Amino acid sequence: MSVARSELKFRAPPSMQLSDGSAKSKTSPPNHVHSKTTPLDRARARFAVTGNAIVTGGAGDIGSVACRALLEHGLQGLAIFDLHPDSGQTTVTSLQSDFPEAKITFTKVDVTDPESVEAAVANAEQTIGPINICLCFAGIAFAAHALDITPQQFKTMFDVNTTGSFLVAQAVAKRIAGGGNGGSIILMASISAHIVNFPQPQVHYNAAKAAVISMKSSLAAEWAVHGIRVNSISPGYMDTILNEGDGLAEHRAIWANRTPYGRMGNPEELTGAVVLLASKAGSYITGADILVDGGISVF
Template sequence: MTDEASDRASLTSRKIDEMVLSTEDNSLTAPRPPPDGLSPVQRAQYRFQVKGNIVITGGTGTLALTTARALLEHGASGLALWDLEPERANTSLLTLHKDFPHVRITTCHVDLRSKPSIATALSDTIKVLGPLTHLINFAGIVSVVPSLSLNEETWRNTLDTNLTGSFLVSQALARHFVENSSPEDRAGGGGCIVLIASISAHATNFPQPQAAYNASKAGVVSLTKSLAAEWARYGIRVNCLSPGYMDTVLNEGEGLDNARRIWKERCPMGRMGHPWEITGPLVMLCGEGGRYVNGADLMVDGGSGVF
């Protein structure tokens, strides 16, 4: 038998790994309706209650810090802000400590392109907060370069940070969630992951050329759906959020005046988003009322993604 014929024959006898879905009797994926006897106000609070310790990557950015405050307001018991330069959050951190004095808050330096860096940050965070329950991944970079001029290094760095980084940090936290889950414990177990994609995953941005960023964020949406399917049986929900153009410091400056005008004109609501406006969807995804939301991509873009 020739080598080619042998290779073809081996294909017909190969076995592939197959994912396993959850079942109705799995307590890790069972519903958790509000307990009996709650008042209407208590039921409303329960619906958007966020429990446990949360890791937010890209933690010094405006959207991340706005989200951190919202999750603390809804009951998170611990918070870790991971970033390449966590010291940039020092002022905001002091304010959070003042406003939430009974909550444990910490920061960690981490490079999401590096598994050892993620492992160190995870170990250090667990020492301070204990078992973790949520991951929200804001970390990412954008490169605005015409594709004919885009070099390989910039392409790879964008994909490594935005897409590979999303996978590596999700994998690390998911393994931690599994280690700390008990099917016998109906009150706990599992975990929640929210990846941050973008309207760039759904429609080509205009007027800025950013093919690498767009491709990386489309990958994040697809990754979300794959991980949601694989990890549901462990009680781990994986969703993503696709913000539109948000009015943050990253989108300020006279050099962006023309782009900002175009972004507003092409948005059905006629404006950019306020950072506060992503907090409602994120709290829903992280809270008790979002337990049956899995593999979703929520667009928070004022309708910009329809074009």
Template sequence: MALPSFRLDGRTALVTGAASGIGRAIAVGIAESGANVACFDLPGPGLDEVCAEIEAVGVKASPIAGDVTDAAGLSAAVTRTQADLGALDLAVNSAGIANAAPAEEMTLDQWQRVFDINVTGVFLSCQAEAKAMLVNGGGSIVNIASMSGTIVNRGLLQAHYNASKASVVHLSRSLAMEWCGRGVRVNSISPGYTATPMNTRPEVADQVRQFEADTPLGRMATVDELVGPAVFLLSDAASFCTGVDLIVDGGFTCW
């Protein structure tokens, strides 16, 4: 029996939140697996930098500045992706934000902004991507959620963030069931504590030590450790996986 392929050669991907952190690592990893990649994020030098990394691998890249809360902008991004790189058949939606506040003091604006980006932004991204994939004959979408959608992080006052990531998990399942008969798979990845720029700042060093102590593997994930799970779910090796939430947390949710 031939082993299933984890390669993405000849395919076209769109990655939101591609300029930094987990999104950036996944965008480069997708390129290393053979796909051309459109990188979508807010304007800034990170977009051009990640596209340069991708092109150094030997595939094509397209930097696209925009905001995931802008439906028209996302639709235009898909159109540009297909014009620059070919028919869209892969997508990873990694754009998101986090912050903290006690629930009893949280402003409506703070609550709403987290949901606008983390939930509505993921929905609008999936909607724009799937409209193309359904025409193109199918595809695979991976949304970046969080283990915070499954557990409540001890000591972190982030009811809005936790609720938003739980929404991403169930949104992904719901879309998976809507589109499963038309060739579009939708899955999510729920990372545990990960060494993103936000979690490697000197001012959170004490907090990070607690994160690591609470994780069975004794450390945070590197952003590169999210690449394999994403490439797997995008690839033909995961052809029978849809509606899955893959928790990548170093064992955190076992305790």
């Protein structure tokens, strides 16, 4: 509702606070690895992952591979959030067998439900300890012509992919900020935030992922003062269950042929970006989006 200019009251918007980078700040340089250690030890220390992580969508093809990579690089505690209990428990059982020293849990979480998210994050902290890493990888995707998409379909795409990522990131960031030791939040974006996909029409998905890219930059700016790095990863066409099934053969061929590398990606090929952003090696990286797409976005 519009009001007369004379009726407008003084409104001072909140202002961001940036870190000064001093030794007392949350963004001071990391400690150097001792020069007397071996080159192999220094390499391991550089990409070591420490602390505890929450991974949403952690039972999916990409999420489960990311969980394993974090554990391989030293993660001590892992809380998997997913909507599917059967695949979630299967993932936990497999990972716990390979990493018996780690604390690994599963919680059924609807990332679009603020109360569910808050309760799950609080429970994760009580179970595995303070969270310093969060991967917001839960998401949905489907193709539809723009003339046919219903308002509810458009809204649902944003609810899960964009708002859901924000709710989890916010809940985790509040705890990291209160703890004072900083952390890393990684959002799942997509090449769809950068290019128009072909041949499938999916304006709702593309717009939702573009919003994730913008959100990543805003959160990186706001939360740096708390020592929280916020980045995103934009996968290309990945060979996952979302891109399998009857009727997709023609699309898969087109995706591969339009990619300079001539093929779809494997979820394992995303783990380098995950480990980089979660480890000491990424200590000065925030507000970035890493494209892992075989080059398709260059066109």
